[in-house]
Amino acid sequence: xxxxxxxxxxxxxxxxxxxxxxxxxxxxxxxxxxxxxxxxxxxxxxxxxxxxxxxxxxxxxxxxxxxxxxxxxxxxxxxxxxxxxxxxxxxxxxxxxxxxxxxxxxxxxxxxxxxxxxxxxxxxxxxxxxxxxxxxxxxxxxxxxxxxxxxxxxxxxxxxxxxxxxxxxxxxxxxxxxxxxx
Numbered sequence: 001x002x003x004x005x006x007x008x009x010x011x012x013x014x015x016x017x018x019x020x021x022x023x024x025x026x027x028x029x030x031x032x033x034x035x036x037x038x039x040x041x042x043x044x045x046x047x048x049x050x051x052x053x054x055x056x057x058x059x060x061x062x063x064x065x066x067x068x069x070x071x072x073x074x075x076x077x078x079x080x081x082x083x084x085x086x087x088x089x090x091x092x093x094x095x096x097x098x099x100x101x102x103x104x105x106x107x108x109x110x111x112x113x114x115x116x117x118x119x120x121x122x123x124x125x126x127x128x129x130x131x132x133x134x135x136x137x138x139x140x141x142x143x144x145x146x147x148x149x150x151x152x153x154x155x156x157x158x159x160x161x162x163x164x165x166x167x168x169x170x171x172x173x174x175x176x177x178x179x180x181x182x
Contacts, residue, residue, distance in 0.1 A: 028143025030102030031068070031095045032060045034150075036158035037083025037109070040166060046078035047169075048087025049161025052095055054181075055104065063154040069094060072161040072177045074169040084109045085130035087162065088116075092137045098180065102143030108155040113147045 031052040039046040051067035059065040071090050075083055088107065095103045107113050114120035115131055116138070122131045138145040152159070169175055 028055075028102040030055045030100040030104070030141070030143055031098070033088075033091045033095060033103055033105045034063070034155050034158045035084070035087035035091045035105070035107055035109075036155050036162045037080055037085070037087045038159070038162040038166060039078060039080040039083050043077050043079045043082075045166050045170075046075040046080070046083040047162045047165035048073050048075060048083050048090060049158040049163075049165065050087050050091035050094070051157045051161070052091060052098070055102065061106075063156060067157065067179070068181045069098060070157075070161055070177075070179045072165045072168070074165040074175040079126070081109075081111065081124065082126055082130070083162070084112055085127050085134070087158070088112055089130050089134045089137075092134050094178070094180075096137055096140065100141065100143075102141055103138065103145045105145065105147040106150045106154065107147060108150055108152045110149045113149045116147045 032055055033050060033052050035048065035050040037046065037048045048071065050071040052069040053060045053065050054068050057065065071087070071094060073086070073090060075086055078086070088105065092103060111120070115122050116135060122128050165175070168177070
């Protein structure tokens with residue numbers, strides 16, 4: 001598919017430039033995942049962003065680490081919670097698609113962390129299918145998964161990708177940009 005074909009479908013996929021990384025050996029290959037959602041108004045124009053960083057990289061937990069894969073998606077008019085959950089679900093799906101056996105989620109949404117871990121109920125009907133699909137996908141990972149809440153400042157790359165999606169679409173660009181490892 002060419003970039004022109006992708007643009008006509010409203011999405012484009014790119015591979016990031018190769019970045020040198022010292023790879024170690026881990027028992028379960030996987031990704032550290034940071035996601036964020038944005039809504040300008042609640043509801044309003046919404047988007048999500050995600051970064052996936054290979055767990056075996058020495059800088060995997062650095063909030064400024066260059067991602068191995070990323071998502072920047074415009075979602076139309078949605079609430080902020082729907083945008084947050086959609087970002088998490090899409091990142092989990094991408095991680096699984098890329099062959100992750102383990103995912104470690106670092107999210108600035110305490111709501112999602114607590115609900116995925118079963119400590120809080122999912123009361124909002126709009127969030128229930130997103131939560132269920134994310135949990136269903138996470139449970140397929142043979143190496144397991146974890147989810148932890150982090151301060152918003154540690155999620156700036158995912159936040160930037162979410163906001164970039166809204167700005168890109170408002171300027172006439174594609175609704176979705178996904179980068180994958182080469």
